[in-house]
Amino acid sequence: MNTATTPAEKSDAELIERLKAGDKAAIDPLYWRYAPGLLRIASHLTGSFDDAEDVVQDVFVGLERALRRYTEAGNFERWLRRVTIRVALSRLRLSRARGEVDLPPTLASPLPNDADSLPDRMNIETAIAALPNHLREVFVLRELEDYSHTEIGQMLGIRRGTSEVRFFRAIRLLRAQLKKYL
């Protein structure tokens, strides 16, 4: 149990103003409020909890400066999630450039026969993490984050049609992997 500031005490707008004014302590409540969701999306995008922590770390470290570009016209949480997605995607690009290898595109071996009795979370998250990066990105953004294919295309620098094709390829791979489970 952490002893952080209770998130409900201050509004986003108030905390953002404090942070913009140089009050670094405002990071804490924002962290406890949004880090869980950001870690979730970052870990699914990168396929690694360690990488996700690095992503979230970078987001909060760079938040004060990034807020200079933030206008209150939009929803702060959605903006923050979008920033996190960009950082996670940059990290993935970087790891590809360094020659780090994705897991194989198919997990030929299905999950255990008694997969029904295994925790849901492990099955589905393991299967998502095992998707190739380019399919996982689209799947996570569409299915977990509910972005449209047009928005995903913008984020990934691909066309809408490409996003759709990748999404259904991801669905087919997940179906094959979780065949006995779904």
Place this chain on the structure above:
Amino acid sequence: MTIAFFHASTRELYEFAHGQATGNGSLKRHLENCARCRNEVRALRALRSRVSNIQPSRPREALLERIRDRIANNEPMLLPSADPSPPRFWQTAASIIAIVLISGIAWAFWPEQTAHGSALYGELRFTPNHLVPGQRIAVEYRPGSILSGVQRVVLRARFRTVIDQPYNYATKQTVATHLTPDARGVFRGAFIVPDSAVYAVFAVENEPGTHVDHNNWRLWDLLSDNQSGKPTFEALEQQSNDLYGRSMEEALRVIQKRAALYPELPQSWGPVAGFERFMLGEPHDDSAATSHRARLYKFDNRFRQLRAVPYDEMEGIRSYAIQLSDSAAPRVREIARYWLEREEADTSRTIQARIMRGFAYSDSASANPAKFLPALDSLWRSDGRVLSFLPKNAWVFATRAHDDRAALMWADRYAHLTPGFASYQYGELLKAPSLRDSALVRLRGVLTVLRTRQDSVRPLEVSVDEQARTDAQSASAILKTIGTTLVAHGRIREGLSALDSASSQVWDASLFRQIAEARLAAGDTSGSLPLFAFAAADPVSTPAFSDSVLTRFRGPVARLRWTTLVDSGSREMRKRVLRDAISRAYDSRAKVSDQSGEPHSLSQLATGKVVVFTFFSRYCGISRQQQIPFLDRLSSTLARSGVTLVAISPEPPSHGLSDFLAEKNVRIPVYYDRWREAGRAFSQWGTPEFDIVDSNGQLRFPHTTQAKVLAQAAALVREQLDR
């Protein structure tokens, strides 16, 4: 009449499942008649339901601490402000045309020798990029600047088979092939995969072996695949075995990846549990224990019902239970006992079965070595191929049983298997008078081997020159052992000659002192004095040592001459010690906490000073006996030269640990590496561990030893002063 029957596409079914299909009457009709597609719709709905149930992740306080720390340090972090532009059709078309044009021009005008940009390391590609025994693999290498301008390069490899053990003490290196450049400067060649290789790791070097491209220490590797392109379980096992001691972080990743690829195999999970506890620390272990136990129970339930269970699965469940056996759950221990009994009743001959039986037999022999030694010999003759641990164990048992003949025989077998340990074993055999001459002969044999270039035992990352330095240090240690033995048994001249050779290249205060005493005893006063001065220059020597030498040499030695000799020794120490130093960055942002829980980054603990970081554990015998009781003294000795000692415990603070440290008279501040951040920063995987950082924050002596720390730290201080 035949009716063509097509199933609906994934897209159609997905849209239908989620109410996005509009006016698709024909799909509805199809679904009424097609059970497979109806089942698919149900599954797609279930998939979405499972996805929507994924819970947010729990953030850690430690992560927030690191964020606060980076913000407090005003670390610049620019977040990406925009998404990349989506490609438009004309852009795509123009890009394709440009690529074709540029490729054509490049093909026509590519220089014959290319430096390939400014990257230090090159690119290595294999076709195909997996191992199949007996198959030809084509190799392409584009050199980085480390190998630019060479005419021919060598591809060195370490091939591993399913019986190879963790670490690379016993594995051998070989030349896979030579690569020659084509007209565009790309080096090409090919090799045939040896039979039974399931994993291979590679480096590229120039022909003399003086420059090595080790891919920034990561090397390159190939794994065997199964028919569907998934790396085999055995290949991943060997990949993690190979990474032991090279990068435990990477080894953990491989073990986790293997569990993701083979979740249905119990043998995937024991190493995950063990490694995670070891690498990620106790708090992680606490949080992961529940899910590990749940998984263990499911494996146990599933396999216990089966009459025939493969040995590897039995051992997988048993070792998983052993990894979790410190849990309070009695069921875990019951599972371990149950599967041990089933293993003992099993008679199969898998590699794992043979290894485990060998272990069990070796354990029995430990209780009564004299009785079991002949049986261990038979076991080695029948199953030695997979029992690489046996010679070491049997050698210990033979020594314990005072069976000299057996001790020598097992030492020879162990030395053959792991040449790197040969000198230690033969050195131990010197203690038995009846084996002394045999051991001396063998030690000289090891020296001869060390003086010959032995590429098969040279690690892939290491150049010929670096290996020569390591070999020189090993040779020096052996000569010291030989010389000491000879002097002790009256063969003074022969012994001194060996000791002189031993001391010519290395810095070893105790050796200098030993030779000086031997020379003095033999009446060679002038020859002993400079060596006493070398010993006095080492920070391990106290002022009282200098005084005692001056007292002994009262007549001939004036204080001024002595001071000059010691100063010369100090310069020599710097020269010899720094010859083995490296200089590289480490993750100084990693944090440890003090007794009150206050976090400190390693950079905060090492600002502008030479710092010795040391890791200790009360559960490690060597640490308990040879390191912890001397921490305070080491700290005060280092402090005299302006060097700080930072003592780190991987174990979190507790009353038990505090009581233990008080009992051992440890009064210096101790830091706690609860999240293993510092351990990872130094790739620490055992205790005692010593790492020295210089005043510029560069790691200079990683994984050094307690015996060398004082001289190495002093040499760095002297370097700093001389700048």
